[in-house]
Amino acid sequence: MTHTAILGAGVCGLAAGMRLADAGEPVTLVEAQHFVGGLAATLRGATGAGFDWGPHAYHARNPRVLDMFKEIASDGFPAQPKNVRIKFRGRYYKYPLEAMDMARTMSPVLAVRAFVDYFSEQIRKRIAPRPLRSAEDWVVNAMGRTLYNLFFGPYTEKVWGVHPSKLAASFAQHRIPHISLIKVVLSSIRKGYAKRTGTEHRYAPLVIELFYPPKGAGLVSERMAERIRGRGGKVVTGALVTGIDAHEGRVTGVRYRRVGTSDVPAVGQLGMMASGREKDTPRHLPWTPGETEERIACDRIVNTLPLPVLIELLGDAASPEAREAAAMLRFRPITILGLRVKRVRCLPAQSIYFQDKTFTRLSETRHYGGSAICAPDETVLLCDITCDLNGRIWSATAEELADVIGAELAAEGFLTREEIAEAVVLRSTMGYPVYVVDYERAIDTLMQELGRFENLVTGGRQGLYKYVDMDIASEMGLAMADHFLSGKTKREAIGGVPYEDRAFA
Ligand SMILES: Cc1cc2nc3c(=O)[nH]c(=O)nc-3n(C[C@H](O)[C@H](O)[C@H](O)COP(=O)(O)OP(=O)(O)OC[C@H]3O[C@@H](n4cnc5c(N)ncnc54)[C@H](O)[C@@H]3O)c2cc1C
CATH class of the missing domain: 3.50.50.60 (FAD/NAD(P)-binding domain)
Structure with a gap:
């Protein structure tokens, strides 16, 4: 054999x-x-509550893989519609971005600038196409400089610790479901699975439905x-x-x-x-x-x-x-801060992306389908933080991070520091492969x-x-x-x- x-x-x-x-x-x-x-494991805290390396919800376009997941977790694999938000300058946006949402929530001046910028970029690239080497080139080419400066540029730099001009174009191509504004518009006017424009990269599918086992x-x-x-x-x-x-x-x-x-x-x-x-x-x-x-x-x-x-x-x-x-x-390390909170529910969405907090994404496992992830009168929050190996975040204790992040969450009205019953950290030196130019x-x-x-x-x-x-x-x-x-x-x-x-x- x-x-x-x-x-x-x-x-x-x-x-x-x-x-x-x-x-x-x-x-x-x-x-x-x-x-x-x-990275897809669930670890148990002091009371048996489950903590993921960031909530790991299952989805697959390949039916063989989805059927495999469903067969393995056949006794409980509830489907949830995806409900993820971006909090930006005090307002919530849908993730991935939707055109009407952006137009409604942006100031009229900014919205006009973004659309003008986008259309001038479309004309420019037909007259004088540029080679697309970096992630910055790719996103500006697809969305225009205003949207790049607003969302993509600062967020990418925070997560990856390098400027998008230093990341390869394939990074943006792989990871942004709707890289072109026209596809954002097309997708926005459709509902459910019809939102898929069919042109997303297979590594960045537009996820409509997620599956998550109740215990983790x-x-x-x-x-x-x-x-x-x-x-x-x-x-x-x-x-x-x-x-x-x-x-x-x-x-x-x-x-x-x-x-x-x-x-x-x-x-x-x-x-x-x-x-x-x-x-x-x-x-x-x-x-x-x-x-x-x-x-x-x-x-x-x-x-x-x-x-x-x-x-x-x-x-x-x-x-x-x-x-x-x-x-x-090289790989970008991650630290996940997990909080067991004495509240049934904290967040208005499954996950929320932030640009101005210690963490980049905040998630509530229960909203993904993790109904038995902890006691019924409690909830589990997960904060994803990308960081440097042995830097300030990596070296901090769970309690130190809970103090800093607890204050940020309290300021958002999600919880009070006293409601945090347990704080834990999960770390990996290999969070994300870095696609440098x-x-x-x-x-x-x-x-x-x-x-x-x-x-x-x-x-x-x-x-x-x-x-x-x-x-x-x-x-x-x-x-x-x-x-x-x-x-x-x-x-x-x-x-x-x-x-x-x-x-x-
Ligand atoms: C924050 C975050 C959130 C995510 N959320 C989702 C999500 O919601 N949905 C989704 O589908 N995907 C998600 N992912 C992606 C998902 O985690 C990965 O695609 C998937 O788990 C990768 O599986 P893998 O087996 O390829 O690698 P890994 O899970 O990294 O497995 C590699 C294994 O190798 C072991 N190993 C390393 N070195 C050695 C050694 N020297 N000797 C022995 N063993 C070793 C490690 O311990 C590890 O168990 C997320 C990823 C991150 C970082």
């Missing part, structure tokens, strides 16, 4: 493992954390792991991958060290995801990897660990050019390099360095398993497929 080692037990690794195990193949998943699900998003991953174990597969947690053995272009084994949990009760940290390959050791990481390195022999590997980490783990088996290219790729060159080198390893595939949000949601990460896991089951060579499967369209490499 052919034994597959799967590195990482997030939804991507779990989907790959489940597909292979269902086909009767032996699999071993190796996961650093003591829980499964990666993590249920889906836990059930996937149970199914793998039930089919004879192994899911080894608390095992930090420290090396990959390769010989003449074939991988032969995975080395790992045992690690403790990444929760630190003293600072209110429920968990921290780290690869063990960060340039600086993350603060509040209590791991001391075990002294002995253990080894799993395997016939093939499915990797879902960050792409640059994979190249490092290959050691000398990777070329110096690949190692140099991998060093260009020209990162595609590094990717080209790495795609070529990985083509040399016939029995190693890589995919997922971290493993393919793509800013995707759970549906696409799961689709990638299924595609990697399908590939191995098909017996095709990599060249046959993805030889002519550009990186942009690849589900794995």
Whole structure:
């Protein structure tokens, strides 16, 4: 039998493992954390209330993936219409932006300026088209400078910590559902699923309907792991991958060290995801990897660990050019502050984006369908904060963040500080892959390099360095398993497929 080692037990690794195990193949998943699900896990606080890494609502345009989620959570997966807002200069806007909403809530002068600007940009790009290299070029080209300056520019800089002129154009293309104002207008005059103009990028679909298990998003991953174990597969947690053995272009084994949990009760940290390959050791990481390195022999590997980490783990088996290219790729860390609040309901929407707060997005899990996420007379709020590794936010305790953010929420009228019954933090050094201008060159080198390893595939949000949601990460896991089951060579499967369209490499 052919034994597959799967590195990482997030939804991507779990989907790959489940597909292979269902086909009767032996699999071993190796996961650093003591829980499964990666970014899609739900961790439990002092009273059992659930905290996600930002609320993880399920959606998928691919029916195979949506049906898989629905089958796994068949005993409770209620659908909710998406209801997300942006709070900007004291007013609420729908997210994604809607034309009438913008026109109604903006000052008439600003609205006229935005529309004039948009139409002059449309004429200019026909007369004198410019190359679209950065995210700034792309959004200005599509929406005009006024809307860029108002919403996109400042927000992107806050989230990513770099100016949009330094981010690649593909970043905007991948992440903004309606990049063109004309599509914003078209979408605004339609209702429900008809809102989709059909031209959205597949990584940035216009989400109309969301699904969420009542006790937390993590249920889906836990059930996937149970199914793998039930089919004879192994899911080894608390095992930090420290090396990959390769010989003449074939991988032969995975080395790992045992690690403790990444929760630190003293600072209110429920968990921290780290690869063990960060340039600086993350603060509040209590791991001391075990002294002995253990080894799993395997016939093939499915990797879902960050792409640059994979190249490092290959050691000398990777070329110096690949190692140099991998060093260009980086991830933006995240800190999620979770609050258990003594109120039944705090927010007027599922999530609200802010530009002027410590956090970028504030969410209430109950509104996504998390009806049993905590006691009925309480609610759970999640505040997403992108941050620098070991910076002020990263180093703060949950209580320190609750003081600052509690005051911001109180000023908005969402709660009082006294109503915060519990504050916790969840951290990850690999929140978002950063698409810096020209990162595609590094990717080209790495795609070529990985083509040399016939029995190693890589995919997922971290493993393919793509800013995707759970549906696409799961689709990638299924595609990697399908590939191995098909017996095709990599060249046959993805030889002519550009990186942009690849589900794995
Ligand atoms: C704030 C936020 C909110 C989001 N909200 C949504 C949402 O509402 N809906 C949605 O569909 N998607 C959402 N996403 C995206 C979603 O989280 C991801 O697309 C998906 O979870 C990625 O799954 P993955 O398996 O590819 O990666 P991950 O979940 O990152 O899994 C990688 C795994 O590898 C493990 N690992 C890393 N290094 C090592 C090592 N050295 N040894 C062993 N194991 C290691 C990690 O611990 C982790 O478990 C959100 C993402 C963020 C950051």
